[in-house]
Amino acid sequence: MTNSASYQNPQIICATTLEDKQKCIEVRIQVFIKELEYPPEVESLDTLDSVATLWLATCEKAGDGDDSKTTTIPVGTIRMLPYDDDDTVCVLSRLAVVSEVRGMKLGQKLVEAFEQGAKDAGKKAIMVQGVAEKRGFYEALGYTVETDEAYIKDGSPHYQFWKRNL
Ligand SMILES: CC(C)(COP(=O)(O)OP(=O)(O)OC[C@H]1O[C@@H](n2cnc3c(N)ncnc32)[C@H](O)[C@@H]1OP(=O)(O)O)[C@@H](O)C(=O)NCCC(=O)NCCS
Secondary structure, eight states: OOOOGGEEEEEEEEEEEEHHHHHHHHHHIIIIIIIIOOOOOHHTTTTGGGGGGGEEEEEEEOOOOOOOEEEEEEEEEEEEEEEEEEEEEEEEEEEEEGGGGSSSSSSHHHHHHHHHHHHHHTOEEEEEEEEGHHHHHHHTTEEESSSSSOOOEETTTEEEEEEEOO
């Protein structure tokens, strides 16, 4: 963790431009590949962004030392995917917040932006395949494990979390 005091004014936008979508991918690479050491193929072979809605979180970061310039940097992302052939359900995927700004509620705000997007798109339920160690995070946000049995995905234990009746 961090010096989160130097990160201000968090914003979340729906990433519609190629540039913003690329920033989402860069955050995912930083968190999942570089930090958590998932195999690079998890990102390089992923083709689902073409059917996804992405959100990007940014913060303003104060310059260090003599450099007083403030820059806006990408710090988090989340994406919505279709769920099999059920149009009323969507999948919450690739939630990531860079380590420097964790604990500032950006994860929660990204999930809230996602949920608003899901409602606006007429979805009635959300499913997440989440890592087991984040169970507390999802449960605090109202998601429940319906089958209390973890399974291995991308090399680590996961649960399926659901939020229904949006
Ligand atoms: C999961 C992640 C997105 C959370 O982001 P964050 O911005 O630090 O989370 P927030 O600050 O919004 O936390 C919201 C609440 O959840 C809690 N929380 C966070 N991680 C938790 C965990 N593993 N277990 C229980 N509670 C947790 C926080 O303490 C906070 O609780 P509070 O409201 O009582 O203070 C971030 O840790 C991350 O990117 N991790 C690496 C990638 C990852 O694991 N993604 C999820 C894949 S399923």
